[in-house]
Amino acid sequence: MNKQGPIGIFDSGYGGLTVFKEIIKELPQYNFVYLGDNARVPYGTRSFETVYQYTWESVQALFELGCPLIVLACNTASSKALKSIQTINLPQFPDNRRVLGVIRPTTERIGEFTKSRSVGILATPGTVMSNSYKIEIKRFFPDIEVFQEACPIWVSLVENNEINSPGAEYFVKKHIDQLLAKSDKIDTILLACTHYPLLYPLIRKFTPPSIQILQQGEIVSKSLSKYLEHHPEIDHQLKKDSEILFYTTESPEVFNEKAGLFFGKEVNSTHISL
Numbered sequence: 001m002n003k004q005g006p007i008g009i010f011d012s013g014y015g016g017l018t019v020f021k022e023i024i025k026e027l028p029q030y031n032f033v034y035l036g037d038n039a040r041v042p043y044g045t046r047s048f049e050t051v052y053q054y055t056w057e058s059v060q061a062l063f064e065l066g067c068p069l070i071v072l073a074c075n076t077a078s079s080k081a082l083k084s085i086q087t088i089n090l091p092q093f094p095d096n097r098r099v100l101g102v103i104r105p106t107t108e109r110i111g112e113f114t115k116s117r118s119v120g121i122l123a124t125p126g127t128v129m130s131n132s133y134k135i136e137i138k139r140f141f142p143d144i145e146v147f148q149e150a151c152p153i154w155v156s157l158v159e160n161n162e163i164n165s166p167g168a169e170y171f172v173k174k175h176i177d178q179l180l181a182k183s184d185k186i187d188t189i190l191l192a193c194t195h196y197p198l199l200y201p202l203i204r205k206f207t208p209p210s211i212q213i214l215q216q217g218e219i220v221s222k223s224l225s226k227y228l229e230h231h232p233e234i235d236h237q238l239k240k241d242s243e244i245l246f247y248t249t250e251s252p253e254v255f256n257e258k259a260g261l262f263f264g265k266e267v268n269s270t271h272i273s274l
């Protein structure tokens with residue numbers, strides 16, 4: 001990859017757009033390609049092998065679109081596929097390409113937010129089962145206790161735009177109650193799935209006001225900006241004329257219609273086969 005290229009942003013569906021929106025605010029001069037694997041969402045209930053295979057196929061597609069740097073704006077892919085991609089796949093390329101995730105930027109800052117040193121994690125079953133948050137938080141902040149709750153239905157509620165339905169109220173309340181029943185010391189809840197910010201109004205409604213709710217978009221975008229400052233050799237490979245392209249593995253018409261809800265403005269996407 002000798003030419004300059006865009007930053008690739010990947011998610012299993014629409015969720016990554018909640019992070020992408022913040023990244024564009026932080027780095028408006030860069031070119032970006034967003035890829036949503038909408039045809040195969042959700043990833044959160046799938047096996048390690050499947051998430052790794054789907055994620056690696058998507059990363060390869062973004063390489064082919066010329067991206068020297070890719071952000072997995074998906075916690076499930078970050079927890080189940082990132083390490084294998086970094087250690088098995090990337091060393092096979094002679095050039096300097098990079099794939100980053102969303103777990104490390106969040107876990108290295110979580111200590112700034114909690115006073116009680118008890119943190120709740122709301123995530124997909126895949127992210128919870130991988131224990132990535134528990135392991136990473138212990139590495140940075142051994143004094144913090146982590147309580148996790150898997151919310152298997154939440155991604156489907158968001159992908160199907162059921163976020164204001166009575167069903168969404170039921171499932172959001174159920175998992176908040178189950179998380180808070182694990183400890184009365186939790187003072188910070190992290191939305192560790194990029195789809196969950198769309199459920200924020202309901203999550204806020206069923207969470208006591210004394211508990212803060214963290215979203216990842218701003219944390220990840222600030223971390224990416226710092227990363228580029230500290231890695232000029234990567235930054236020099238990135239094109240900066242503010243062009244943004246969207247690709248989906250499903251129907252572009254449906255993507256365009258739904259993506260606005262996550263992204264906050266109209267998008268025009270193209271179909272891609274993996």
Ligand code: DGL
Nearest residue numbers: 012015043044075076194
């Ligand atoms: N948005 C993804 C995440 O952050 C998960 C969605 C899915 O289950 O595919 O974990």
